[in-house]
Amino acid sequence: MIIKKFFLYILGFALLFTFVFTNANTASNLEKDTNDLYNLPKNYYTTNHLDHITKKIFKPSLYIAINGGWGQQTNMSKGGGTVVANLGYRFSQSYAIEFVYQNFLVSQYNTTQVNNYFAGAAKYYYKINDYVTAYAAAGLGIGHTNINGIANQQNAPNSYLATNNTWGGFAVFPVGIMFPIKYMDNLSLKVTYTYSISFSGNSQNFVTSGLQYSF
Known part of the structure; x- marks a missing residue:
């Protein structure tokens, strides 16, 4: 027991x-x-924001952008590739100013037309949500056109040949949207449509995409 x-x-x-x-x-x-x-990951709360300036507390920011795409001038039968670089300063959540350089190449008549554009613009941002921000801008600039291989041109009209080594003013109106890149603070993907018209009346249309980084 x-x-x-x-x-x-x-x-x-x-x-x-x-x-x-x-x-x-x-x-x-x-x-x-x-x-x-x-x-949580260090940037857990910022991955759905475009950059520092889309957070609840706004902070003025310098930014740069690089874009590439395709363009067409209305008085020419062929389009060409283009590269655009932007340097801007966003001083409020809705407004920014920026300077733009654009290179636009068109091969036609056995020549290559080289266009270099320089512009300044005022830009407006509208935050749709944490995933999408829309923007629009208006600006003025000056451009230089040069024709490479003009000695070998074939059947080029006089109006085209007359653009060689010329300067001219223009107005530019880009609109677009930008998206955050997840887990990469301050970096955004952007898609832009740009309409420009020269003071002589010739217009151009561009569609580009690229990246924007805010410091």
């Missing part, structure tokens, strides 16, 4: 020890899971 009670005590102690150990382990795991819950 004494031996039977002894074994019952041993069994009871073993069950109690197992219960305590199991609950302690569960509590430890719960604490670990709770700690891990708060160990």
Whole structure:
């Protein structure tokens, strides 16, 4: 009888020890899971923002952008590739000013027309949500046109040849949208449509895409 009670005590102690150990382990795991819950990635709360200036607290920011795409001048039968570089300063959540350089190449009549444009613009931003921001701008600029290989031209009209080594003013009106790049603070993907018209009346249309980085 004494031996039977002894074994019952041993069994009871073993069950109690197992219960305590199991609950302690569960509590430890719960604490670990709770700690891990708060160990979020450094930029967890900023990955859905375009950059510093789309957060709740606005901070003026300098930015740069590089874009590439395709363009067409309305008085020419062929289009060509274009590269655009922007340097801007966003001084409020809605407004910015920027300077633009654009290179536009068109191959036609066995020649290559090289256009270099320089412009300044005022820009308006509209934040649709944390994933999309729209923008529009208006500006004025000056451009230089040069024709490479003009000595080898074939059947080029005089109006085209007359553009060689010329300067002219123009107005430019870009509109577009930009999206944040997840896990990369301050970097955004942008898509832009640009309409420009020279003071002589010739117009151009461009579609470009690229990246914008805010400092």
